[in-house]
Amino acid sequence: NDVNDSGLAGAVRLLLNDAAYNAGTGETFPITLNINGPGTSAVKTLTIKPNTGVISTISGAAAANVIFKVFNTNYVTFDGSNTPEGATRDLSIENTSAAANFVILYGSKDQTPITNGTIKNCNIKNGTINSSALVISDGSIIGNDGYFSNMTIQNNSIQKAYIGAYATGGTIPQYGSNLIYTQNTLTSTGVNAIRRVGLYMGGVNGATVTQNSIANLESASSEIDAGVWLGLGTINATVSGNTISSMGYTGISSNNPIGIYVTSSVSASGNLITQNSISSITGTGSSSIAHVTGISVGFSSGGVTIERNIVTNIGNNNTATFPAVGIDLNGGNNNVVRNNMVSRVYDDQTAGSGAFTPQFAATGIRINAGTGHQVYFNTVNMFGVQTGNVSTNLNSALAIFLTSSTDCDIRN
Numbered sequence: 001n002d003v004n005d006s007g008l009a010g011a012v013r014l015l016l017n018d019a020a021y022n023a024g025t026g027e028t029f030p031i032t033l034n035i036n037g038p039g040t041s042a043v044k045t046l047t048i049k050p051n052t053g054v055i056s057t058i059s060g061a062a063a064a065n066v067i068f069k070v071f072n073t074n075y076v077t078f079d080g081s082n083t084p085e086g087a088t089r090d091l092s093i094e095n096t097s098a099a100a101n102f103v104i105l106y107g108s109k110d111q112t113p114i115t116n117g118t119i120k121n122c123n124i125k126n127g128t129i130n131s132s133a134l135v136i137s138d139g140s141i142i143g144n145d146g147y148f149s150n151m152t153i154q155n156n157s158i159q160k161a162y163i164g165a166y167a168t169g170g171t172i173p174q175y176g177s178n179l180i181y182t183q184n185t186l187t188s189t190g191v192n193a194i195r196r197v198g199l200y201m202g203g204v205n206g207a208t209v210t211q212n213s214i215a216n217l218e219s220a221s222s223e224i225d226a227g228v229w230l231g232l233g234t235i236n237a238t239v240s241g242n243t244i245s246s247m248g249y250t251g252i253s254s255n256n257p258i259g260i261y262v263t264s265s266v267s268a269s270g271n272l273i274t275q276n277s278i279s280s281i282t283g284t285g286s287s288s289i290a291h292v293t294g295i296s297v298g299f300s301s302g303g304v305t306i307e308r309n310i311v312t313n314i315g316n317n318n319t320a321t322f323p324a325v326g327i328d329l330n331g332g333n334n335n336v337v338r339n340n341m342v343s344r345v346y347d348d349q350t351a352g353s354g355a356f357t358p359q360f361a362a363t364g365i366r367i368n369a370g371t372g373h374q375v376y377f378n379t380v381n382m383f384g385v386q387t388g389n390v391s392t393n394l395n396s397a398l399a400i401f402l403t404s405s406t407d408c409d410i411r412n
Contacts (some may be wrong), residue, residue: 008044010294013303015051016091018093021058029062029095030069033076042116049079061097061127068093068266071139072109080122080156087155092123099178100131103161106151107139113175114139114145120154128163129195129218133161136176136229138167145170145203148179153199155183159192164214169203171233172266176204187215191256194225198244202231209239215246222253224290226261227278234262245279252318254287259311267332268303268339277297278311284318288359291323292316294342302332302370311342315362316347322390323347323360326380337365338376346395347389362386362395367405 003012021027033046033064040046040399050056053068058067070076081093095101103124108114119134126133138144145168158164163185169176179201186198198214201207214227227244230237239260247257259278262271273295294311297304306327316324326342329335342364359368364380367373380397400408 004034004036007035008040008046009038011043011045013047014048014400016047016054017051019054021056022060027060029060030066032069032071033073033074040073042075045075045077046292047077047079047100050082050090052064054082057092057094059094059096062095062101063097063099064101066105066309067095067100068104069139070106070114072107072112072114074114076115077105077118077120078122079120087121089121089157091121092125094125094129095127099125099128102131102135102142103133104134105139106141106148107142108147109139110284113149115149118152118154119156120152121156123157125159125192129160129193130162132163132166133158134165135228136166139228143168145175145252147175148397149177152180153184154180157185158194159188160192162195163197163200164194165199166203167204171203174203174205174233174235176201177206178387179204179207180369182211182304183210184212189216193218195221196225197229199225200229200231201234201237201276204237207234207237209237209242211241213328214242214244217247217257219250221250222251222255223313224255225249225257229261230264230271232263234264234266234269235266235269238272239276240274242276244276247281250284250286252284254285255290256283256285256287256292256316257281262301263296263299264301265299266301269301271302271304273292274308276309278309282314282315282317284316286318286322287313287318288323291325293328294327296328297335300332302334304332305336306340307336307338311340312343314345319348319350321347321349321360322349324362325366326364328368329370329373329408330365331370333370334372336374338374340378342378343381344384345382346384346386348384349393359401361399363399364397367400367408369405371401371405371407373405373408375408377412
């Protein structure tokens with residue numbers, strides 16, 4: 001409250017001395033940072049972190065709200081390390097409410113961007129898998145398109161959320177820019193698993209998603225799960241060096257998991273997917289459209305480069321015969337797929353209900369829409385047993401599904 005009322009005369013650290021901050025210790029949630037006095041700047045920053053040697057937990061049942069709300073206030077950092085420049089996770093922030101809620105919100109006001117916010121070295125946990133944990137959006141209506149720039153989510157453990165980190169800046173024009181998701185861990189299992197998406201962004205121009213570990217998403221809900229999702233209006237993003245594994249769907253509806261999903265719907269998006277490791281993506285869903293995929297580009301998303309990724313063990317286990325694809329170009333034109341290694345892509349072709357066409361097959365690299373694609377220097381190894389009738393079983397290293405996919409350049 002003092003910071004909100006008085007503002008900052010310089011760089012300020014609020015050091016946590018106690019092991020617990022909750023309703024029993026007098027906290028009222030949400031804790032809102034909305035500085036009314038002299039504002040923040042590059043030299044007048046605000047940092048909240050544990051004091052030296054302190055391991056601290058901030059928790060409460062903030063139903064239909066958040067634990068921390070940073071509203072229309074720039075240069076605010078949550079640093080969970082109890083050393084000056086460390087990377088240990090010594091601060092846990094948890095919303096224990098099972099209602100629709102969030103943990104930390106960075107929210108803009110009207111059309112004024114919020115900038116230079118950071119959440120790092122924290123353990124973040126929500127009270128339900130039906131709401132997102134970290135949100136960057138409009139500050140008045142959580143989840144509506146916000147205005148933001150230079151936001152960083154770094155080295156956090158994120159658990160028990162619908163979406164681990166969610167940022168939305170509209171579509172075109174993009175009201176978000178320079179967003180960083182890096183070194184985060186989203187691998188918890190059981191009741192603490194992420195439900196639908198590990199890391200999501202929409203309406204962002206310029207983003208870096210790197211060195212994150214994502215695994216074990218909740219598998220029962222009927223929806224498309226994704227490790228990393230570049231949503232509507234996301235352009236000039238680089239997704240690199242991430243490890244995405246052990247994602248599955250156990251139902252039979254028309255949904256299946258995707259390791260990295262690009263749905264920017266921008267014809268020349270400039271998005272780059274590189275040097276990621278994607279493995280053990282499986283499902284039993286009954287759809288020839290929402291199929292099990294390592295990397296998928298769809299919804300008229302063009303100008304995407306997919307290079308130097310390792311994609312392995314991608315499979316659909318529905319006995320009615322539905323597809324699995326290592327790398328899929330399912331929308332947009334002029335995408336580039338080069339220097340990738342794809343292996344062990346399989347499906348169960350016991351029934352053969354799809355008439356054994358490429359739309360229902362196991363395929364290493366598939367061109368399912370668009371023109372002008374370039375597919376160069378890839379290695380595909382379709383090894384392993386394919387379940388079903390081997391005399392009619394169809395699988396391929398490369399498939400071009402539509403005669404309208406013209407002007408493609410495929411070599412080496």
